[in-house]
Amino acid sequence: MKRHQWGWLLAGPALIVIAVFFLLPVLAALALSLTDYDLYAIASIHNVRFVGLRNYADLLGNPLFWQALGNTFYFVLVGVPLSLAASLGGAVLVHSKWASCRGLFRTAYFAPSVTTVVAVAVIWRYLLHTRYGLINYALGHVGIAPIDWLGDPHWSMPAIILFAVWKNFGYNLVILLAALGTIPADLYEAADLDGAGAWAQFRLVTVPCIRGTLTFVGILTVAGYFQLFAEPYVMTQGGPAQSTMSVLYLLYDEGFKWWNLGRASAVAFVLFLLMYASALLQARLTREPAA
Amino acid sequence: MNSRRLLVNTLLVLTATVTLFPLLWMVSVSLMPAGTAATYPPPLLPGHPTLANYRELWTHAGMARNLLNSLLLASVATMLSLTLNVAAGYAFAKIDFPGRARLAKGLLAALVIPAQVAMLPLFLELKALGLVDTYAGVLVPSLAGIFSIFLVRQAALSIPHELIDAARIDGASEWTIYTRVAVPLMRPMLVTLGVFTFLGSWNDFLWPLIVLNDSERYTLPVALAALSREHVQDNELMMAGSVVTVLPVLALFLVLQRHYLAGLMAGAVKG
Numbered sequence: 149m150k151r152h153q154w155g156w157l158l159a160g161p162a163l164i165v166i167a168v169f170f171l172l173p174v175l176a177a178l179a180l181s182l183t184d185y186d187l188y189a190i191a192s193i194h195n196v197r198f199v200g201l202r203n204y205a206d207l208l209g210n211p212l213f214w215q216a217l218g219n220t221f222y223f224v225l226v227g228v229p230l231s232l233a234a235s236l237g238g239a240v241l242v243h244s245k246w247a248s249c250r251g252l253f254r255t256a257y258f259a260p261s262v263t264t265v266v267a268v269a270v271i272w273r274y275l276l277h278t279r280y281g282l283i284n285y286a287l288g289h290v291g292i293a294p295i296d297w298l299g300d301p302h303w304s305m306p307a308i309i310l311f312a313v314w315k316n317f318g319y320n321l322v323i324l325l326a327a328l329g330t331i332p333a334d335l336y337e338a339a340d341l342d343g344a345g346a347w348a349q350f351r352l353v354t355v356p357c358i359r360g361t362l363t364f365v366g367i368l369t370v371a372g373y374f375q376l377f378a379e380p381y382v383m384t385q386g387g388p389a390q391s392t393m394s395v396l397y398l399l400y401d402e403g404f405k406w407w408n409l410g411r412a413s414a415v416a417f418v419l420f421l422l423m424y425a426s427a428l429l430q431a432r433l434t435r436e437p438a439a
Numbered sequence: 440m441n442s443r444r445l446l447v448n449t450l451l452v453l454t455a456t457v458t459l460f461p462l463l464w465m466v467s468v469s470l471m472p473a474g475t476a477a478t479y480p481p482p483l484l485p486g487h488p489t490l491a492n493y494r495e496l497w498t499h500a501g502m503a504r505n506l507l508n509s510l511l512l513a514s515v516a517t518m519l520s521l522t523l524n525v526a527a528g529y530a531f532a533k534i535d536f537p538g539r540a541r542l543a544k545g546l547l548a549a550l551v552i553p554a555q556v557a558m559l560p561l562f563l564e565l566k567a568l569g570l571v572d573t574y575a576g577v578l579v580p581s582l583a584g585i586f587s588i589f590l591v592r593q594a595a596l597s598i599p600h601e602l603i604d605a606a607r608i609d610g611a612s613e614w615t616i617y618t619r620v621a622v623p624l625m626r627p628m629l630v631t632l633g634v635f636t637f638l639g640s641w642n643d644f645l646w647p648l649i650v651l652n653d654s655e656r657y658t659l660p661v662a663l664a665a666l667s668r669e670h671v672q673d674n675e676l677m678m679a680g681s682v683v684t685v686l687p688v689l690a691l692f693l694v695l696q697r698h699y700l701a702g703l704m705a706g707a708v709k710g
Binding site: 149151152153154163165166168170172174180238244246247248257258260262264265266267271274275279280282285319322371375381396409412413419420423 | 448451454459478479480523529530536546555557564585644685688691692699700
């Protein structure tokens with residue numbers, strides 16, 4: 149057998165799987181989003197009609213879509229900066245020359261990020277319980293009245309953000325920690341000689357040196373946070389008053405609860421465009437300034 | 440400088456408390472007798488530790504079945520995904536075949552498309568193939584691993600060309616070179632990819648939720664989510680269910696964390 153035939157033989161099976169179970173469905177989704185594919189169409193394909201961009205237009209006129217979009221942006225715009233700040237702070241702490249048992253702490257911090265979202269969301273639901281939850285119990289000791297975390301539309305999203313920051317803390321921390329390890333020590337020595345304090349060193353040496361990794365982590369985290377679903381599914385079921393309904397939750401409800409597959413596909417493409425645009429925007433905003 | 444050392448290490452311990460406390464509390468509550476967790480002040484440790492919740496999960500909620508489903512699906516997904524994607528990644532790095540460069544570029548572009556876009560038509564496709572509500576239906580999306588292919592390709596690129604050429608001159612077939620030379624050299628990276636795939640499959644929620652109807656075939660996360668909607672008041676039972684779901688992956692991570700973290704960091708620093 150010729151060498152290039154081996155190439156096809158080795159790459160072929162994976163390529164076929166990707167073509168049949170990923171690329172084909174993606175193209176089909178685009179077509180589906182231009183039809184009124186629904187429960188009747190599942191019964192008989194003859195009930196499908198081409199509707200052009202009507203699904204997209206309907207979406208823009210649907211208050212629930214705007215609510216889901218607003219909630220998702222809330223989650224991304226508040227959750228991602230908090231998440232990155234916490235992980236960067238943690239990474240600097242573990243990297244600090246005064247830190248002991250680094251490996252042990254790294255493992256302890258990473259543990260939540262290998263856990264199953266559904267399972268840990270269940271834990272947090274009880275931690276956040278208004279009457280018996282330990283979080284309100286602890287807050288009570290500093291004089292804060294019990295908060296109805298998951299039952300009050302003003303607190304439900306902050307509660308989910310709190311949970312997400314805890315869950316993702318270690319993952320980003322480990323990546324940032326690796327980047328911190330690549331900063332040459334003499335940069336800090338030079339900064340020391342120049343009399344730069346800890347904060348100035350962090351701002352002028354640490355952050356610029358790990359800029360690339362920060363961007364990478366930022367893009368990954370934004371993409372992940374845009375896909376908010378399991379957290380509200382388990383903790384709030386999208387409520388209260390749809391305050392935790394996300395775009396992906398809307399897609400799930402439209403597609404697999406009401407079986408409006410055409411409309412749900414339009415939601416899928418809107419989500420894709422949002423994720424793509426925000427990744428481009430971040431790459432542009434954080435590009436190295438021209439020298 | 441002793442005060443700084445104290446400050447840094449105090450903060451480290453406090454942070455570890457925050458990350459680990461919910462997990463430890465989960466284990467503690469799972470051992471409490473039913474109905475004793477929801478009292479005020481909330482108890483931290485079980486007064487009378489019991490395994491009754493686990494027994495309840497096994498006998499009434501059928502969770503042993505879900506555990507087996509998860510183990511089976513995550514293992515098979517890992518094996519199949521490695522078999523397909525390692526071969527492809529190697530071919531993309533080391534075997535010159537026509538169309539290779541253009542295919543690689545196309546795959547790289549497809550990497551930006553989130554899996555959710557494919558989800559709805561994929562469901563219809565699997566329905567047409569009779570794969571809805573089957574194990575195979577759950578497995579399918581985890582096999583198409585563009586990201587895995589590029590990870591393997593990256594590892595394969597670092598295999599010296601001379602080594603492969605030497606084997607070719609010795610008359611080894613491409614298959615022998617792949618299985619006897621390349622795969623052993625990429626082993627650390629394959630372990631990393633294997634752990635990633637296993638954890639990803641184990642923790643996946645949305646797709647199995649969509650494709651499975653029969654609770655006999657539920658994976659742990661789907662079963663746990665269903666259980667938590669029925670048993671909102673049963674804290675202790677739910678915590679036991681969470682332990683069963685989380686403990687296997689935590690244990691796997693602790694055993695293989697060197698590989699897992701190495702892979703994570705290698706990918707990141709290059710990126």
